[in-house]
Amino acid sequence: MKFALATPALNTYPAAMAPWEPKAGGAEILRYARKADALSWDWLTLPEHLVMPAEMKEVMGSRWAESITAAATLMGATQRIHMLTYILPLPYRHPLLLAKQIATMEFLAGGRFTLGTAVGHLEKEFEALGIPFHKHGAMTDEYLAAMKEAWTSDTPAFEGEFVRFKDIVIEPKPVQKPHPPIFIGGNSQPAMRRAAEHGDGWIPWLVTSEDLPGCIAYMKSLPAYEAKADRFEILVTTTAYKVDDYSHAERGQTQIASDRDGVLREIEALQKAGATSVQVMPPRHDTLEQTLEWIEWYDDEIIPRFR
Numbered sequence: 001m002k003f004a005l006a007t008p009a010l011n012t013y014p015a016a017m018a019p020w021e022p023k024a025g026g027a028e029i030l031r032y033a034r035k036a037d038a039l040s041w042d043w044l045t046l047p048e049h050l051v052m053p054a055e056m057k058e059v060m061g062s063r064w065a066e067s068i069t070a071a072a073t074l075m076g077a078t079q080r081i082h083m084l085t086y087i088l089p090l091p092y093r094h095p096l097l098l099a100k101q102i103a104t105m106e107f108l109a110g111g112r113f114t115l116g117t118a119v120g121h122l123e124k125e126f127e128a129l130g131i132p133f134h135k136h137g138a139m140t141d142e143y144l145a146a147m148k149e150a151w152t153s154d155t156p157a158f159e160g161e162f163v164r165f166k167d168i169v170i171e172p173k174p175v176q177k178p179h180p181p182i183f184i185g186g187n188s189q190p191a192m193r194r195a196a197e198h199g200d201g202w203i204p205w206l207v208t209s210e211d212l213p214g215c216i217a218y219m220k221s222l223p224a225y226e227a228k229a230d231r232f233e234i235l236v237t238t239t240a241y242k243v244d245d246y247s248h249a250e251r252g253q254t255q256i257a258s259d260r261d262g263v264l265r266e267i268e269a270l271q272k273a274g275a276t277s278v279q280v281m282p283p284r285h286d287t288l289e290q291t292l293e294w295i296e297w298y299d300d301e302i303i304p305r306f307r
Contacts, residue, residue, distance in 0.1 A: 001267070001271055001275075001276065001277065001278065001306035001307070002042040002043070002233070002235075002276065002277040002278075003040075003041050003042050003043075003277070003278060003280060003303055003306075004041070004042060004043035004044070004045050004084055004086070004235060004277060004278065004279040004280065005036050005041045005043065005044055005045065005279075005280055005282075005295060006044075006045050006086075006279060006280065006281040006282070007029065007032065007033065007044045007045060007046055007047075007070075007074070008021050008024070008029070008032060008282065008291065009021040009022075009024035009025070009028060009029050009032075010029065010046060010047055010063075010064070010065040010070055011047045011049075011061055011063055011064045011065065012061035012062060012063040013047075013060060013061050014058075014059065014060075014061055014250070015059075015241055015242070015243050015248070015250055015254045016239060016241070016254050016256065016281055016284070017061065017284070018282070018283075018284040018285055018286075018291065019284065019285075019286050020285070020286060020287050020288050020291070022063075024288065026073075028288050029074075030073075030074070030077050031288070031292070032288065032291070032292065032295075033074045033077055033078055033081070034077060034078060035292050035295065035296070036078075036081055036295060037078035037079060037080050037081040039295065039296060039299040040299055040303055041081060041295070041299065041303075042081070042082060042277070043081065043082045043083065043084040043114065044074060044081055044082075044083055044084065045084045045085075045086035045116070045279055046065065046067040046070045046071055046074070046083060046084065046085050046086060047064060047065060047067065047086055047087075048064060048065060048066060048067035048085060048087065048088050048089070049064035049089075049122065049125060050064075050066060050092055050125065050129065051125055051128045051129070052064060052122075052125070053122060053124035053125060053128075055124070056122065056124075056248065059243075059247070059248040059249055059250070060248050067085040067086075067088050068085070068088070068098070068101050068102070068105075070083075071083040071085065071105060071113060072101075072105050075105055075108070075109040075112055075113070076108075076109070080112075081112070082111075082112045082113060082114060083112060083113050083114070084113075084114040084116050084183070085114075085115055085116045085117065086116045086185075086203065086279065087116045087117060087118045087185040087203060088115065088116060088117045088118075089117070089118060089119065089120030089121075089125075089136075090117045090118065090119065090120070090139070090140045090143050090144065091119065091120060091126070091131050091135075091136050091139040091140060091143065092120065092129060092131065094163070095142075095143040095144075095146040095147045095150070095163055096146070096147075096150055096163075096165065096170070098143075098147060099146075099147040099150040099151055099170065100150075100170065102115060102174065102180055103151065103170075103171075103172050103173060103174045104172065106172075106174045106175045106176065106180060107172035107173075107174075107175065110175055111174070111175040111176045111180075113176075113180050114180060114181045114182075114183060114201075115180055115181070115182045115183070116183045116185060116203055117140070117144075117182065117183070117184060117185065118140070118184060118185035118186050118191065118203075119136040119137050119139075119140045119186065119191070120133075120136055121246055135162075137190060137194075138161065138162075139162050140194065141194065141198065142160045142161060142162050142163055143162070143163065144182065144194075144198045145158070145160070145198070146158045146160065146163045146165075147179075148178075148179055150170045151170075151173060151174050151178070151179040151180075152173075152178050152179055154169075155169070156168055156169075156170055181200040181201060181233070182198065182199045182200050182201070183195070183199055183200065183201035183202065183203045183233060183235060184198065184199040184201070184202055184203065185202075185203040185204070185205060186203075186204070186205065187204050187205055187206060187207055187215075187245070189218065192215060192218055192219050192222075193222060195219065196219050196222040196224045196225040196228075197222070197224040199232075200228065200231065200232065200233065201232060201233030201234065201235060201277075202215075202219065202232070202233070202234050202235070203235050203236075203279075204234075204236060205237075205245070206241060206243075206245055207236060208240075209236075209266075209269040209270050209272070209273040209275075210273075212234075212236065212270070212273035212274050212275060213273050213274055216234065216273075216274040232276075233276050233277050234274060234275050234276050234277065235275070235276070235277040235278065235279060236270050236275040236277075236278055236279070237278070237279040237280075237281070238256075238257065238263075238266050238267065238270070238278050238279065238280050238281070239254060239255070239256050239279075239281045240254060240255035240256075240266075241254045242254050242255070256281055256282070256283045256284065257283075258283035258294065260301055260302070263298070263302055264302065264305070267302070267306060271306065280298065282294050282295060
């Protein structure tokens with residue numbers, strides 16, 4: 001079992017935000033990242049929205065980091081821990097630009113990056129960026145193929161509906177071979193198919209330990225899954241969000257287990273259901289100091305039981 005740790009203060013998502021996060025800045029986030037780096041956490045997860053539609057501010061919060069900049073900054077501030085975008089909407093950037101950004105980070109930091117990505121769901125965010133929302137699925141599939149071509153070919157060439165390039169050279173290449181791991185987010189069957197066909201892992205949203213076996217059974221039924229079954233990561237958050245999908249309207253209080261027995265029960269249930277990794281969000285402590293103590297406690301008391 002691998003453990004991904006949510007990075008606080010990069011967003012202000014009301015359903016799970018701790019009291020200290022809105023006033024936190026770079027110094028606090030760097031201190032948190034370095035603490036996690038000194039422990040045994042596998043990833044720091046980095047959220048992203050490029051703009052927030054005004055109508056969604058109340059339920060989603062106004063602060064959302066740009067995850068590539070955040071990843072580069074935190075990779076430069078740490079030595080060991082990997083970064084995982086959680087989740088970067090793929091259609092927002094030209095795939096050559098994104099491939100170059102990721103390869104550059106990898107070149108400088110010795111790998112340590114996993115691309116967590118999905119089609120994106122906020123239609124007005126697409127509108128603000130001038131990107132056709134109704135084509136986001138097709139764009140995502142094509143962008144994934146174009147990025148892999150850029151990362152793996154000495155003479156990259158691609159001819160698609162949205163992307164075309166040839167007669168170019170793109171270096172540096174990523175450190176991780178054949179390319180950085182790609183985890184695909186989303187709960188729908190198209191998202192699961194995309195993960196099986198194009199990804200190295202799947203990141204569901206609002207999927208519980210009760211839902212998980214059926215989802216995994218579906219992915220296992222897909223021909224593309226078999227070849228990667230022994231290395232495919234299924235990363236599930238331990239946070240029990242009480243929000244509606246897409247609208248993010250709260251339907252109760254989001255639950256974040258903090259006691260030893262509660263934490264062990266939730267991870268054991270997810271592991272039994274088929275999860276290979278978990279994303280952990282610290283409880284809503286009043287201070288950064290309490291949060292740092294908790295992630296160290298978790299590293300001492302919980303993680304060794306699942307290694």
